[in-house]
Amino acid sequence: MNDSELHHVVIIGAGFGGLAVAHQLAGAPVRITVIDQRNHHLFQPLLYQVGTASLATSEIAWPIRHLLRKRKEVTTLLAVVSGIDAARHEVLLEDGATVAFDTLVLATGARHAYFGHDEWESYAPGLKTLEDATSIRRRILLSLERAERETDPERRAALLTFVIVGGGPTGVELAGAIAELAHQNLAADFRRIDTRKTRVLLIEAGPRILPGFTADLSAYAHTAIERLGVEIQLGSPVSECSARGVVYGAHTVAADVILWAAGVRASPAAAWLDLAADNAGRVRVEADLTAPGHAEIFVIGDTATINAWKGKPAPGIAPAAKQQGVHVAGTIKRRLQGDARVRPFHYRHGGNLATIGKRSAVIDFGWIKIRGRLAWWIWGLAHIYFLIGLRNRLAVALSWLWIYTTGNRSACLITQVDHRPKPK
């Protein structure tokens, strides 16, 4: 059989879901094309540590084609998808090229969303990409640098105020890491400002932080993060983000750095397929993760929504995307063997984890709840285990060990600001 006669699986997006499909199809009689708009797979659970100067970008990201280099039947393309022609079975690329498919897997993820206030993005960046992380790191460090040079006390206070909008795991992890950075790690570095007095404000619209956790773990995290010096404001939807700061209820807080961890919106896969989406833009997929009306198109991960967790939607976390990828690969392999039965996807929940600074965490495995230092160690070991490759495990372990024992963060770099003098 000629290679080009093999069943062609096209996977768009090399996140946890897309890569799981590619890995599980090893050995199947298919050829595979992986398309991503970036050249790297990103370990998003640790992205906040790049944003807060603990890890380097290369410690949590790997070139996709390198991850798949031993799979000769896999072609990786760096390209931006602009649409799908479902009738002709073609993916349309932004540069005008097309890629034909027999089976298509859409695993294109999500971006942060501003509930109809896209204009807030330039004032309150979110954290989804390496660029987001280096941009957040630059904003945090530049704000401290500017405070060191500012003489007006009011402006200085605004430069020393960091606001995090959203009390989910990302917001809590960012707030904890920023508090430790300012209150502990950088305390000896400045002469005119006292970074220990930096105000770190976590604003949550709902009645408690970490709403995905049980009430007692959420209360524990509340106390633990306050102990790190984070101020928490509950029941406070933000009504404005601007260059001046944030407004919630009747309060205005002057702040130069606002970070957004309050919501995500799926990539435009639903629009590509002209399908109904939920209010976060996710495709409501069938029980077997196919797009309604398109048996040969699967949608997984943050791009899809499915009530596959005891009647509730599967959560938007890495394990859910991976399990869906494995399920889709299984379906594809069975179909190639002539078995077209629909097997519904069921999500198996491993647990919820969130860190609170570098000494504490909360973990809810369902059957057991762990909090404090032991939870932090389990969290750390689990994340090192899930990193790809021995080299990154060693590098991240070294970085963490170093920060843990010395308090010195290794990646406090302000980059991508063009300071160069104008040519004469």
Place this chain on the structure above:
Amino acid sequence: MNDSELHHVVIIGAGFGGLAVAHQLAGAPVRITVIDQRNHHLFQPLLYQVGTASLATSEIAWPIRHLLRKRKEVTTLLAVVSGIDAARHEVLLEDGATVAFDTLVLATGARHAYFGHDEWESYAPGLKTLEDATSIRRRILLSLERAERETDPERRAALLTFVIVGGGPTGVELAGAIAELAHQNLAADFRRIDTRKTRVLLIEAGPRILPGFTADLSAYAHTAIERLGVEIQLGSPVSECSARGVVYGAHTVAADVILWAAGVRASPAAAWLDLAADNAGRVRVEADLTAPGHAEIFVIGDTATINAWKGKPAPGIAPAAKQQGVHVAGTIKRRLQGDARVRPFHYRHGGNLATIGKRSAVIDFGWIKIRGRLAWWIWGLAHIYFLIGLRNRLAVALSWLWIYTTGNRSACLITQVDHRPKPK
């Protein structure tokens, strides 16, 4: 004595020279202000390894204020200097602020220069900053990605041609590292192109590469780098760089990636002081490294030129800048003790080093010349030794060990390209 009555030394630039002044003034009855337009000190000798995906940015750069955090008399400012008012003893900052000094040290370095063709910079970037390095890495990797998708053979050939202009140590190190990256490390990662056929062309205007080395070491390097697959073109000044490629003599080479390692130009310190400069913009300083007519202003490193090496100019390398910094600190300390005698600076040459890929190097200590694998090990150990801090030594050693044994480079990331979909 009140702190503000202490003699105030202002150091502009926290490169090797500026930091040496600050370090050597420890314990002297002075207060010090260090001004830099970036927040980090950069270990430039290893910058080409960031540009060619071997090292991460944070492995060779350190926040200046962190390096000086234990010195309570040192204030670090992130600011852009726009001029010097020598009569009023004031440094002028771009934002309108001024900093008064008793003694001023200008250690502002150099940028790459295009011999009057500044318009070449966007086509042929040089390598002086972390941003330069990540930009070069992005260009190299993107060119391979585009070649993988290109169907026109002529365009594909241009995408697989890398031109390095300038055969000094930086050009040789870049060419060797790019050849290894394309011909060895990435060979298994692509499906449609054969990266082993990538053309790496090193163009040197003079009669041999590494003109600062002896003729036999230069000849050895020539052979060694050709063995890595680099094509060398000698006696060929480049007459044009454009989006199409480079022109030298009667030849035109179509290439998407052109890297510039052919010349530098000092920062505008001479213009700030209204002093004569040599043709590379460097201030011709007095024997004690003071600016002519300004006994209280020192100019060191790549910003200055002085015939302090047996009648020849001291070279533009890190050890020369460091020695000058130490000399200046000594002069300042003696002056504070009432000893105003002029002590001329003499440069002591330690040696010349250049690497050729990851298995070979040439070293000229003067009294002994070493080449090949042993030279590479000496080069590697010397550079790890000169890195700042145990953590970075461990991290770089781990990165090198990994590349050396596995051939996998850890930092093949394309970043800072805005791929995000337009908001709907």
